[in-house]
Amino acid sequence: MNKSDVTLERMHSFVRVAERGSMSAVSRELGVGQSTITRHLRELEEAVGVSLLSRTTRRITMTEEGSRYYAKCVQILRLVEQAGQEVCSTCSAPAGAIRVSCPAALGVMQITRLMIEFQDQYPGIEVDLNLTDTQVDLVHAGVDVAIRMGRLTDSTMKLRSLGDSHRFLVAAPNYLDSHGRPDEPRDLSGMQGIRMSNVVGTDMLSLTGPDGREHRVPFGGRLRVDLGLAVREALLAGRGVAPAHHWLVDDLVAAGRLEPVLTDYSLPPVPVNMLIVPERADIARVRLLVEFLTERIATVPGIKRR
Numbered sequence: 001m002n003k004s005d006v007t008l009e010r011m012h013s014f015v016r017v018a019e020r021g022s023m024s025a026v027s028r029e030l031g032v033g034q035s036t037i038t039r040h041l042r043e044l045e046e047a048v049g050v051s052l053l054s055r056t057t058r059r060i061t062m063t064e065e066g067s068r069y070y071a072k073c074v075q076i077l078r079l080v081e082q083a084g085q086e087v088c089s090t091c092s093a094p095a096g097a098i099r100v101s102c103p104a105a106l107g108v109m110q111i112t113r114l115m116i117e118f119q120d121q122y123p124g125i126e127v128d129l130n131l132t133d134t135q136v137d138l139v140h141a142g143v144d145v146a147i148r149m150g151r152l153t154d155s156t157m158k159l160r161s162l163g164d165s166h167r168f169l170v171a172a173p174n175y176l177d178s179h180g181r182p183d184e185p186r187d188l189s190g191m192q193g194i195r196m197s198n199v200v201g202t203d204m205l206s207l208t209g210p211d212g213r214e215h216r217v218p219f220g221g222r223l224r225v226d227l228g229l230a231v232r233e234a235l236l237a238g239r240g241v242a243p244a245h246h247w248l249v250d251d252l253v254a255a256g257r258l259e260p261v262l263t264d265y266s267l268p269p270v271p272v273n274m275l276i277v278p279e280r281a282d283i284a285r286v287r288l289l290v291e292f293l294t295e296r297i298a299t300v301p302g303i304k305r306r
Contacts, residue, residue: 005047008080011073013040014052018070019139021060029142074279081283094285095124101138101146105228107131110247110300111147118292125285133198133227138277144286146275147293150199157275160290162297163305164269167243170258175238182241182261185215192240193221194231205243207265215265243267246302272303 016026017037027034045052052066062070102111107129115127130136130143138146138157146157149165175192182188185207195202205219221240225231231242232249235258252258274293280286297303 005043008077010040010044010047012077013037014044015070015073015077016142017041017053017060018062018066020142021140023060025142078279078282093124094122094288096283096285097126097128098145098285098289099128099130099141099143100289101130101132101136101141101143103147103149103228104131104133105232105248106147106149106245106300108229114293114296114299117296118289121292122285122288125288138275144277144280144283145289145293148273148275149270151271152273152275156278158278158281160274160276160294161306162272162274162294163303165245165247165272166269166302166304167245167267168263169241169261169265169267170235170244170249170253171241171261172235172238172257173259175240176259176261178238185209185217185262185265188217188219188241188262191221192223193219194234194240194242195219195221195224196226196228196231197224198226206268207262208268210264245270247300250301269304272297 013026013030013036016029017023020026020029023034023037023041027037030037041053048069050065050069051063052069054061054063054066100111100115108131112129115129119125119127130141135148136143136146138144147162152159169188171191179191180187182191185205188205202224203219205217207215207217209215223234223239225234228245228248231244232252234240235242235244235249236252241261249258253260274290276286276290281290298305
């Protein structure tokens with residue numbers, strides 16, 4: 001093996017292809033042609049003397065040797081980046097790219113402004129903000145940090161709690177004028193509910209009364225959507241009642257375009273967490289973003305630390 005052929009550039013291309021399972025995706029990510037990625041992989045395999053990736057028409061997977069080599073490459077690349085940061089920590093500002101994944105509605109309404117504020121503070125850091133309500137695989141999507149709402153099941157990522165997002169029931173005044181204003185939870189059974197189709201259990205509402213007693217009431221309706229921003233629009237159109245996060249609708253309530261209902265009753269809050277890819281957690285710019293979001297999330301309406 002010619003050791004000089006094992007370059008960091010080729011190693012990085014291999015790691016990203018192994019993680020994302022797509023040479024075209026990595027070529028777009030790194031801003032080079034797919035032929036360059038193909039050449040990097042071929043030259044690296046020739047240098048180490050074994051096949052690192054198994055290629056089919058549908059997918060790319062690591063060989064057994066590739067899996068062992070991948071683990072060592074990740075360690076080496078992380079040490080190289082950390083070493084560079086430590087050397088330059090006293091002579092330059094943080095720089096580099098961070099890819100962040102966030103639920104679409106939260107991202108549009110709140111997180112985008114925080115990312116702009118973060119870049120104003122650290123102008124050398126590039127942010128790629130991916131807004132989606134789909135639970136993406138962080139490693140394969142090349143994501144460094146993800147903001148997630150709801151209960152988490154992924155135990156392979158580092159987790160940082162941001163707090164709980166509080167919700168309340170709202171509807172448009174014209175809908176309530178036509179259908180009446182509910183006085184107690186059971187009154188909701190005769191009203192149209194706007195529900196999320198990608199959230200489990202939206203056909204039942206759990207409300208806690210002023211006496212601390214829980215009320216579970218059926219919650220139906222003709223409209224279901226899979227995006228929080230669509231709930232906002234449906235509410236404005238007078239399509240019914242919906243449980244909504246404060247950060248999603250507080251501006252509309254303040255303007256009188258939506259009206260809280262059953263204000264003596266509360267809905268269970270929704271956990272908000274950050275997931276951080278372990279191999280990226282010690283990178284300076286990622287640490288800066290994590291600390292920034294942990295502090296600035298308090299500016300998002302309705303999100304409170306536990």
